[in-house]
Amino acid sequence: MRGFLAIARREIAERRAVLSAAAFAGLVPLAIPVARGLTGAGASEVRSWVALIVSAAFGLGLMVAFGLSTLAPPIASRRIAFDFGRPVSAFAIWGGRLAAACVLAIVSALIVWVPAGIVGAAVPWRDLFPSTSLPPLWPLILLAGLCAIFAACHAMSVIFRSRSTWIVADAALLVATWLGISAALSNLPSFLAHEPRVLAMRAFALLLLTGVLVAGYASVAFGRTDINAAHRALSLLLWIAVGAALLAVNAYALWVMAASPADLKKGFWASPAPAGSWTIIEGRARRAHATFLYDTASGRFRRARVVDWNRPAFSADGRRAVWVEGRDGGGPFEVMELALDDPKSNPARTRVFLPSYPALLVLSHDGSRLATVENGVLSIHDLTRGKTLASARVAERSGEVTGFFLGDDRFRVYRQTDTERKTRRLDVLELDAASKTLAKKGGGSEFSDGWLLLAANATGDRLLVIQTRSRQTWLIGGRTGAVLQKLAGEASEARRSAGFLSDGRIVVAERSPQAARLRIYLPSGDEEESIPLPSARPIVLGGEVAAGRLVLGVGEERDGWSNLVDVDSRVVGTMADRLRPAARLASFWQFHDGPEVGSDATKLFYAPDRSLIHLDPTTGERRVILGKDLRP
Numbered sequence: 001m002r003g004f005l006a007i008a009r010r011e012i013a014e015r016r017a018v019l020s021a022a023a024f025a026g027l028v029p030l031a032i033p034v035a036r037g038l039t040g041a042g043a044s045e046v047r048s049w050v051a052l053i054v055s056a057a058f059g060l061g062l063m064v065a066f067g068l069s070t071l072a073p074p075i076a077s078r079r080i081a082f083d084f085g086r087p088v089s090a091f092a093i094w095g096g097r098l099a100a101a102c103v104l105a106i107v108s109a110l111i112v113w114v115p116a117g118i119v120g121a122a123v124p125w126r127d128l129f130p131s132t133s134l135p136p137l138w139p140l141i142l143l144a145g146l147c148a149i150f151a152a153c154h155a156m157s158v159i160f161r162s163r164s165t166w167i168v169a170d171a172a173l174l175v176a177t178w179l180g181i182s183a184a185l186s187n188l189p190s191f192l193a194h195e196p197r198v199l200a201m202r203a204f205a206l207l208l209l210t211g212v213l214v215a216g217y218a219s220v221a222f223g224r225t226d227i228n229a230a231h232r233a234l235s236l237l238l239w240i241a242v243g244a245a246l247l248a249v250n251a252y253a254l255w256v257m258a259a260s261p262a263d264l265k266k267g268f269w270a271s272p273a274p275a276g277s278w279t280i281i282e283g284r285a286r287r288a289h290a291t292f293l294y295d296t297a298s299g300r301f302r303r304a305r306v307v308d309w310n311r312p313a314f315s316a317d318g319r320r321a322v323w324v325e326g327r328d329g330g331g332p333f334e335v336m337e338l339a340l341d342d343p344k345s346n347p348a349r350t351r352v353f354l355p356s357y358p359a360l361l362v363l364s365h366d367g368s369r370l371a372t373v374e375n376g377v378l379s380i381h382d383l384t385r386g387k388t389l390a391s392a393r394v395a396e397r398s399g400e401v402t403g404f405f406l407g408d409d410r411f412r413v414y415r416q417t418d419t420e421r422k423t424r425r426l427d428v429l430e431l432d433a434a435s436k437t438l439a440k441k442g443g444g445s446e447f448s449d450g451w452l453l454l455a456a457n458a459t460g461d462r463l464l465v466i467q468t469r470s471r472q473t474w475l476i477g478g479r480t481g482a483v484l485q486k487l488a489g490e491a492s493e494a495r496r497s498a499g500f501l502s503d504g505r506i507v508v509a510e511r512s513p514q515a516a517r518l519r520i521y522l523p524s525g526d527e528e529e530s531i532p533l534p535s536a537r538p539i540v541l542g543g544e545v546a547a548g549r550l551v552l553g554v555g556e557e558r559d560g561w562s563n564l565v566d567v568d569s570r571v572v573g574t575m576a577d578r579l580r581p582a583a584r585l586a587s588f589w590q591f592h593d594g595p596e597v598g599s600d601a602t603k604l605f606y607a608p609d610r611s612l613i614h615l616d617p618t619t620g621e622r623r624v625i626l627g628k629d630l631r632p
Contacts, residue, residue, distance in 0.1 A: 003088030007096025008103070011070070015104055018062060022108035028054050029116040044120060051116035059109035063146050066101035067153025071220060076161045076227040080220075090221035098216075102146050144209055151212040155234055158219050162231035173239050180246035187253035191307045191326045193288035196256045200249045207248065211241020259285035261292045261301055261626055266610045268626070270582040271311060272601030274593040276318025278340050279582070279604065280311055281612070281626070293321050293338060296600055296614060296625050302338055302347055313361045313370075316593040320367025322350070322383070324357060331355050335370065337383060351386030364405040369433075371411045373401055380411055380433040392431050392438035404592035406460060409433040412441075412479075414463070416452050424452055426465065428481040443481030447474070455586035455594075457500040462523065464498045464506065464586070471496040473508055475525040485525025499541050499585030502597045507550065507567065507585070509539040518552070520567055531570050533563070542581030543595035543602030545617050551602060553580035558608045564617055575617055579605035582612065 029051035033043035071094070074080035083093050159170055181204070188197040215238035223230020261281050268283025277297035283290060289308045294301040304312050304323045312323035319341040324333045332353040339345040352370065360373035369389075370381045378401070379391040394413050395401045403413040413429040427443030450469035456462070456478055464487075465474040473487040473496055487498070487508055494512040501507060505528070506521035516533040533539070535554050542551030545564070552563040564575040582604040583595040595601035604625070605613045611627025 003086075003092035004096045004099070007083070007088060007092055008100045011097055011100030012104060015066075015100070018104055018108055019111060022058055022111040025054055025058055026051075026112045026115040029112075030119065047116050047119070048122055051113050055109040055112035058112050059105040059146075060149065062105040062108055063101055063149040064153050066097075066104070067150040068157045070097045070101065070150075071154055071216075072157035072161050072227070072230075075158070075220070075223055075225065075230050078225040081225050084224055090224075091217060094217045094220045098147060098150055101150050102143065105146055147213060148205075148209045151209075151216045154216050154219070155212060155238060158223075158227065158230050158234050162227045164228050164231050166231055166235055170235055170239075173242070177242055177246065180250060184246070184249045184253045187250070187257050188288075189305070189326065189328045191328060192290075192305060193256055195287045196252070199287070200252055203252070204245050204249045207245035208242060211238055211245065214241065256286045256288050257303075259288070259290055259303075261285075261294050264290065264626065266627075268610055268612075270604060270606070270612055272583045272595060272599075272604055273314040273318040273321075273340075274316050274601065275596040275599050276340060277600040278314070278318060278321065279601070280314075282308070282311065291323075293340070294625075295340070296604065296612075298343070300343065304336070304347070307357060310357050310361070313363050314593075315363040315367035316365040317367070318596075318599075320363060322361065322363060322367070322370055324354060324361065326357075331357075333357060335372075335381070335383070337367070350381075350383050352381045352383065352388070360402060362404060362411075364408050366408075369405060369408050371403065371405065376400075378403075378411065378413060378431055378438075380409070380431060389433040390431055390436040394429055394431070394438065402454060402591065404456065404460065406430070412460060414454055414481075415443075419446060421446070423448055424450070424467075426452060426476070426481055428479060441479055441481075442477070445476060445481055445483050454591050455499050456592040457504060457523075458502070460592065462500070462504070464500070466496060466498055473498050475506065475521075485521075487519075487521060487525060487527075495538070497539065497541050499594060501550070501567070502544055502547055505567070507541065509533075509541055509552065511536050511539055518550075518565060518567070529567075529570065531565065531567070531572065533572060540581060541585040543583045543585060543599070544597045545602045547597055549617075550585075551575065551581045551617075555580075562605060576605065576615055578608050579613060579615065581605055 029047050032050050033046050159167055184200060188200060190197055215234045218237045219230040219234035222233035263285040264283040268281055270279050270281050272279040278293060278295050281292045281294045291304045291306050291311060292301045293304060293312060305326050306323050307326045310324055312321050314321050320337060321340055322335055322337045325336050327333065332355055335350045335352040336347045337350050338347050354372055354374055356374045358372040358374050362371045368384055370383055372379050376393055376395040376397060377391055378394045380389045382389050395415050400417055401413050401415045403411055406412050409432060411431045415427045415429060416424050419425050423446040425446050428441045429438060430441050431438045447467055450467050453466040453468060455464040461478045463476050463478045465476055471494060474483055475485040475487055476483050494510050496508055496510045498506065498508045504523040508519040510517055510519060514536060516536045516539060518531040518533055520528045522528050537555040540553035542553055544550055548566060548568050550565045550567060552565055554561055554563055560580050561577045562575040562579050562581060563572055565572050583601040585594050603614055603616050605615055607613050609627060612625040613622060614625050615622045
């Protein structure tokens with residue numbers, strides 16, 4: 001320890017002139033506002049920023065200079081033999097010089113800041129760290145950064161002063177390091193795995209700092225007065241440390257992205273296909289966002305690398321799925337597809353590229369055509385040939401439109417826009433891929449308030465419109481956009497959700513603080529009957545487990561249950577306690593292709609801890625898909 005302190009004191013004494021230079025540099029922040037004629041708050045802000053920049057640059061510049069000149073030149077000239085001739089260890093020689101450099105750099109930076117601080121300058125912490133205060137343990141982070149700069153500059157100085165052929169190997173290994181880091185980052189894209197990406201880079205930086213410090217010490221301990229021996233020792237330990245760090249971060253990246261649906265934490269969401277046994281499951285797994293296409297029958301799954309708000313799309317027959325492959329750095333983005341009916345299939349590239357993430361992604365019934373909307377432009381793509389068949393601008397903003405296929409080559413668009421009268425206008429358009437024409441088919445109906453939620457029947461000739469604020473519900477013509485009937489009465493405190501049954505009838509779940517009921521309407525819009533419900537708690541319309549037998553989710557997530565309603569006999573029975581349906585009769589992203597009657601989608605339920613349960617009300621069969629079954 002005495003040797004360490006002796007070396008540090010000597011180095012500080014020999015280089016104390018930098019403190020005088022720092023005092024002179026401290027006058028710069030005072031002079032600049034005067035030279036620019038600034039006064040008041042403007043002068044204070046400029047003084048603070050200049051003082052911060054000059055002090056930081058001075059301190060960092062000293063660490064670079066000390067790292068380049070403190071050890072490598074004495075080793076190359078053999079003047080370091082004077083230190084080795086004294087009773088001090090190699091660690092004292094290395095550590096003492098490193099400590100002296102850190103002390104001089106920090107003290108010099110503070111001296112630069114002092115004059116500005118005396119006249120009222122303040123560090124602009126809020127501009128530097130707008131979301132939080134100073135990072136925890138910031139003094140250690142600062143010290144580690146200074147040590148890293150010193151050690152890295154020392155390594156560079158040793159390598160170039162040795163003039164050894166080892167420099168070729170160093171250059172090759174530097175390129176390999178870059179490739180290794182790039183591989184780890186490509187496996188941890190920020191749109192999926194921001195937290196693991198940051199964690200991996202912090203771990204790599206820590207391992208690299210440790211390696212470069214140990215390698216710097218080795219260059220002194222084993223090189224002594226031979227610069228070539230110092231180079232060999234430094235390179236050997238440095239690249240071993242870098243290699244170990246690269247292996248660690250790449251292994252971690254592969255582990256994160258190898259997550260399965262079983263690794264999803266509580267809070268995942270399931271979006272079942274309209275038909276078949278596949279479902280989209282999304283949530284967080286191993287600290288990253290994860291989206292899986294999961295077969296609830298066989299347990300087969302494939303991960304889709306998508307941004308968290310751009311989920312995959314199913315074809316109506318449940319045999320195809322597509323998604324837009326996410327990537328860092330912007331588009332173009334390629335559309336991927338998966339044949340769900342082929343047990344041996346893997347995600348395939350379609351050769352369809354989109355300029356941006358689409359606001360709308362809709363498959364035709366058999367999955368051969370894809371409709372997308374990017375930046376207000378609707379396009380129809382042929383996935384089998386990887387070709388765009390037709391495009392047309394349908395809106396100024398992509399979020400204003402939704403729609404579905406009418407056959408393979410015709411796509412119907414519902415566009416809602418704000419009017420000068422502060423209403424929402426709904427228009428109907430159709431894009432024909434064969435003739436490459438966009439035609440307005442109808443619309444013009446205006447609704448008084450709020451965004452409009454839409455639900456279409458199977459044939460597309462009827463459309464339900466629910467106003468998000470008042471929850472008033474309307475039946476309109478699917479092709480013309482004309483209002484046919486007003487459903488569910490006037491605006492009130494009642495909350496409503498609606499959808500179409502498989503036979504064309506309409507169901508509206510309506511609840512108020514006092515009571516709840518299920519209202520049944522004929523396809524014409526005339527009310528057929530009203531079924532009282534036993535609870536006025538929140539209601540979710542699930543699918544039909546059989547024709548006319550509708551699942552209702554009632555209550556909140558942790559204390560809810562599912563009812564089974566026979567809309568013909570008006571019988572309401574409890575299907576399962578503490579389970580809520582995963583499927584929806586109609587949803588914002590799948591408002592046309594609701595779950596097929598009796599499909600697996602209608603038999604999927606959430607348990608309170610977000611486990612996924614398959615329950616068949618006909619047979620009573622109950623099995624856990626994901627998580628565990630916490631039966632009451």
